[in-house]
Amino acid sequence: MRNVRFAPSEITQQIISKLAQEETGKRQYYRPVYSLHKWWARRPGAQFRSIILLATGGTDDLFDVDAKGVISEQSNYFRKHSLESTVILDPFMGGGTTLVEANRLGAKVIGCDINPVSFWIVRETLKPLDLERLESYFRQLEGSAGKDIRALYETTCVHCKTTQAETLYSFWVRYVNCTGCGKVVPLFKRALFNEGMSRNKPVSPTNPAVAFCPRCFALSQWHGRGLCSCEECGLSFDPQTGTYDQGYYTCPNCGRAKLSLIQTLKKGQCLRERLVALEYWCSRCGDRLYKTPDDKDLAKIEVAKREFDDRKAHDLTFPRSPILEGASSVRWRQHNYRLYYELFNARQLLAFNMLIDAIRAIPEEEYRNAFFTVFSNSLEYNNMMTPYNYPHRKLHHLFNYHAMPLTTTPVENAVWGVLDEGAGTFVNCYRRYYRAKLYCQKPFDRFKVAGNAISTVYVKGERIEANFTSSFEELRQTPSGAMLLCGDSAKLSAVPDKSVDFVITDPPYFDNIHYSELSNFFYVWLRTLVDHPYFTPEAVPIEHEAIVNAGMKKTDESYRHLLTSVFQECARVLKDEGYFIFTFHHTNWQAWWVVLSAVKDSGFSVVDSFPVSSEYKVNPHIRTKQALDMDLVLICEKAQPLGHPFSLDEVIEHSIGRLVLALDNGYRNKLFLDFMGELLKVGSVFQDITYDQFATALTRFDDLVGTYMAIERAENHKLQDDRQLELF
Numbered sequence: 001m002r003n004v005r006f007a008p009s010e011i012t013q014q015i016i017s018k019l020a021q022e023e024t025g026k027r028q029y030y031r032p033v034y035s036l037h038k039w040w041a042r043r044p045g046a047q048f049r050s051i052i053l054l055a056t057g058g059t060d061d062l063f064d065v066d067a068k069g070v071i072s073e074q075s076n077y078f079r080k081h082s083l084e085s086t087v088i089l090d091p092f093m094g095g096g097t098t099l100v101e102a103n104r105l106g107a108k109v110i111g112c113d114i115n116p117v118s119f120w121i122v123r124e125t126l127k128p129l130d131l132e133r134l135e136s137y138f139r140q141l142e143g144s145a146g147k148d149i150r151a152l153y154e155t156t157c158v159h160c161k162t163t164q165a166e167t168l169y170s171f172w173v174r175y176v177n178c179t180g181c182g183k184v185v186p187l188f189k190r191a192l193f194n195e196g197m198s199r200n201k202p203v204s205p206t207n208p209a210v211a212f213c214p215r216c217f218a219l220s221q222w223h224g225r226g227l228c229s230c231e232e233c234g235l236s237f238d239p240q241t242g243t244y245d246q247g248y249y250t251c252p253n254c255g256r257a258k259l260s261l262i263q264t265l266k267k268g269q270c271l272r273e274r275l276v277a278l279e280y281w282c283s284r285c286g287d288r289l290y291k292t293p294d295d296k297d298l299a300k301i302e303v304a305k306r307e308f309d310d311r312k313a314h315d316l317t318f319p320r321s322p323i324l325e326g327a328s329s330v331r332w333r334q335h336n337y338r339l340y341y342e343l344f345n346a347r348q349l350l351a352f353n354m355l356i357d358a359i360r361a362i363p364e365e366e367y368r369n370a371f372f373t374v375f376s377n378s379l380e381y382n383n384m385m386t387p388y389n390y391p392h393r394k395l396h397h398l399f400n401y402h403a404m405p406l407t408t409t410p411v412e413n414a415v416w417g418v419l420d421e422g423a424g425t426f427v428n429c430y431r432r433y434y435r436a437k438l439y440c441q442k443p444f445d446r447f448k449v450a451g452n453a454i455s456t457v458y459v460k461g462e463r464i465e466a467n468f469t470s471s472f473e474e475l476r477q478t479p480s481g482a483m484l485l486c487g488d489s490a491k492l493s494a495v496p497d498k499s500v501d502f503v504i505t506d507p508p509y510f511d512n513i514h515y516s517e518l519s520n521f522f523y524v525w526l527r528t529l530v531d532h533p534y535f536t537p538e539a540v541p542i543e544h545e546a547i548v549n550a551g552m553k554k555t556d557e558s559y560r561h562l563l564t565s566v567f568q569e570c571a572r573v574l575k576d577e578g579y580f581i582f583t584f585h586h587t588n589w590q591a592w593w594v595v596l597s598a599v600k601d602s603g604f605s606v607v608d609s610f611p612v613s614s615e616y617k618v619n620p621h622i623r624t625k626q627a628l629d630m631d632l633v634l635i636c637e638k639a640q641p642l643g644h645p646f647s648l649d650e651v652i653e654h655s656i657g658r659l660v661l662a663l664d665n666g667y668r669n670k671l672f673l674d675f676m677g678e679l680l681k682v683g684s685v686f687q688d689i690t691y692d693q694f695a696t697a698l699t700r701f702d703d704l705v706g707t708y709m710a711i712e713r714a715e716n717h718k719l720q721d722d723r724q725l726e727l728f
């Protein structure tokens with residue numbers, strides 16, 4: 001086995017981790033290009049820039065640091081690099097991190113993904129666009145659809161009585177009839193809309209919270225202690241408790257408790273909803289205020305419903321596709337939502353149509369597509385499954401947990417937007433798109449220097465913008481060429497044998513994120529809007545998606561098979577001396593075992609590895625699923641057909657050096673990945689390794705760490721703070 005030294009020094013690993021963590025915590029600020037449209041679990045750009053530079057430069061001198069540990073802006077990492085003659089392939093391109101970073105460094109890129117939404121986002125990200133023209137089209141939309149949509153949300157201010165106030169958020173409460181007594185039960189977790197009018201102060205008489213009466217829905221103030229008293233009906237109630245939690249409700253009429261909502265719905269009911277409050281912006285009062293909807297507000301909803309019913313059969317654009325069965329979408333289906341458009345209310349669907357009509361009137365296709373992309377992104381914040389982030393007085397986006405949530409207290413956003421208030425409005429999503437494209441014209445890197453000071457380094461001469469090509473030959477001749485493909489990467493027929501210098505990718509993580517299911521939410525809309533052959537199927541193709549998804553009957557075995565087929569195709573197109581580099585993370589040993597067999601069965605061997613932090617530490621998804629907050633970067637070469645000198649005992653010993661080093665950092669995940677890297681390295685050339693041996697090695701690793709941790713505890717070392725982030 002060749003002993004390739006690819007992994008950078010410990011200090012460089014730490015810097016990459018630091019950059020990656022900062023970026024993931026605040027992507028819009030650090031690398032706005034990745035906020036152009038939602039994609040799940042995007043890898044940090046800094047991580048992939050580092051990998052590409054390590055791969056192409058073959059050095060460990062990415063960063064210079066001074067005595068205080070401050071990164072120098074003169075570091076190699078921030079220099080302009082010329083990778084014009086390098087071809088980099090990402091067969092699982094997802095949100096496009098590899099492609100964007102490689103294009104920025106001047107390389108030619110080939111990207112493929114089975115998911116048309118991924119293709120679309122990457123294409124939108126890399127395409128050239130004139131920002132002045134984009135802005136002028138936006139002004140047109142503002143004067144047409146913008147005006148009409150805002151009128152749908154006009155309301156009367158309860159204080160100054162102006163009729164020009166604008167609704168930011170409409171609060172709904174869903175209800176069912178109790179299966180015991182038949183009476184209506186509103187379903188809510190707590191009877192509060194916020195935790196005080198000022199966001200970062202505790203609720204108090206000077207910072208009262210807004211509560212609603214569980215009986216008559218009148219609004220009242222709560223001062224943070226004791227019960228709340230309804231001024232309308234006199235009911236005393238605790239606003240911190242509700243009728244519903246985690247799928248079960250209690251009937252306030254007959255007192256029956258622990259009634260299952262799903263069972264109730266199975267008996268033929270549908271969730272219905274009632275508008276209970278509005279949060280609005282009054283420019284005359286200069287404030288965000290709450291009110292109970294008045295007759296005019298309720299009439300607006302009724303008019304919208306009627307208009308939608310009248311027009312839905314003939315002249316409205318919206319997806320009519322069913323919500324497919326799957327592990328993530330099962331919750332929506334169990335609650336009797338069967339069609340995608342049922343996730344929106346009539347007012348939202350009408351507002352979308354105003355927008356769609358105005359966008360369709362834009363004469364240039366690439367600008368139309370830009371606005372359809374903005375529209376698609378805004379859907380995540382404009383549907384009837386978004387809960388309210390009540391401590392922060394804003395809306396939670398739909399995919400906060402990489403899942404498809406169900407809420408009984410949805411918040412309806414204002415589709416167009418009101419000034420700069422509110423999150424996820426069309427205006428807001430447009431600004432994000434614009435900033436993403438602006439970043440492409442003048443990319444930068446940002447990092448914390450001392451305290452909270454932040455350094456911004458513009459890399460001269462860099463740009464993110466591709467010339468799209470449709471053949472490999474054309475790609476070879478085109479500066480900043482990009483060949484984007486959509487399909488199963490097991491068949492990259494457009495890519496010749498041994499033509500690619502590096503494969504740099506991030507394969508799906510076993511069962512962690514159900515990309516096709518989640519992305520269908522956007523796909524069904526995009527396909528009604530854009531004119532592209534990849535959007536012909538009714539849903540995102542799943543047959544060849546490498547994923548473990550019990551709800552779709554996709555097993556470990558099919559994942560192994562599909563992953564192996566793609567890896568084999570990578571081996572075919574990769575030059576003999578090229579590197580195949582990928583990142584992976586999972587807590588499940590079986591997932592790693594599958595990755596190991598895919599590597600071996602496609603003729604690769606792992607020659608080096610190193611762990612780097614990736615997801616922001618408090619990412620709620622990571623917390624709840626206890627996934628790793630670090631990635632392992634695995635560097636593979638086409639296997640040398642050598643016998644193997646190591647035994648598994650030797651592997652363990654070999655790893656101890658790195659292990660002890662990492663233990664000093666007290667970081668269990670890093671340890672695990674360090675060890676896994678070593679194990680995969682040896683396992684990939686050790687022909688007869690069985691899963692039992694693999695698992696034995698991991699058990700011994702666990703014992704070793706367990707013992708060390710016990711000693712640590714005895715010595716009173718403070719372990720990691722594992723507090724859960726409470727969002728709801």
Ligand SMILES: C[S@@+](CC[C@H](N)C(=O)[O-])C[C@H]1O[C@@H](n2cnc3c(N)ncnc32)[C@H](O)[C@@H]1O
Binds near residue numbers: 092095098505508515
């Ligand atoms: C972990 S994601 C990549 C994320 C990406 N690195 C980023 O930063 O956004 C894995 C991707 O593999 C894609 N995929 C799964 N099976 C595939 C196949 N057979 N061919 C091509 N792409 C596939 C999924 O659609 C998903 O986008």
Ligand SMILES: [Zn+2]
Binds near residue numbers: 162282285
């Ligand atoms: Zn007012």
Ligand SMILES: [Zn+2]
Binds near residue numbers: 180181251
């Ligand atoms: Zn009852």
Ligand SMILES: [Zn+2]
Binds near residue numbers: 213216231232234235
């Ligand atoms: Zn009341």
